């Protein structure tokens with residue numbers, strides 16, 4: 001099984017296939033999974049997806065000395081990529097990226113969905129200064145109607161940022177279609193593409209409300 005499969009209908013949507021991701025995602029979807037385990041699973045799956053989602057980071061040759069001889073060897077060209085969790089649920093994914101790229105900086109975008117209109121409402125925005133050339137990884141476990149992530153991408157583009165990658169755990173076809181049509185330049189990585197949205201904008205089969213399950217608020 002190839003590790004990452006782009007879908008013909010969404011060429012920049014990559015579903016990351018791996019037995020560990022499939023197993024952990026099943027645990028995550030189970031409504032009996034308590035918040036502590038849920039948080040751990042979100043972090044572990046993010047780590048596995050992040051390995052794939054960071055494959056376009058560029059390298060440069062640097063000179064070092066091993067204990068035995070001088071060596072020209074590759075290291076990250078852009079030492080300071082930016083991780084941008086969409087609050088709240090994206091916070092559960094941030095630490096995994098920082099484990100892989102400890103020098104990364106972190107921006108935050110606060111959005112919540114209006115329960116009736118499902119429109120994203122912005123309440124916070126803070127990104128690192130002087131990061132125009134940096135690779136940005138936007139994190140949100142759920143890509144449902146696509147409204148929140150499309151808005152987050154637009155907010156970043158409005159500030160001249162264009163090296164954007166979206167990393168989520170569960171996506172809906174409706175959400176991928178919206179984001180891919182509004183932002184056809186942005187790659188999307190996910191652990192699963194689910195069946196559909198329900199009438200309340202929740203993903204089916206999904207995993208419920210990611211923020212509430214992460215933080216035990218319901």
Ligand code: PRP
Pocket residue numbers: 086087088089090111112113118120140141142143144145146147148149175201209210211212
């Ligand atoms: C959830 C989720 C996404 C959004 C997805 O957040 O974490 O940000 O909904 O839905 P969409 O694709 O239809 O916009 P929510 O608005 O529940 O806020 P929270 O993270 O604070 O719980």
Ligand code: URA
Pocket residue numbers: 142144201202203204206207208209210211
């Ligand atoms: N937000 C969530 O947390 N879950 C969904 O299924 C849809 C939006």
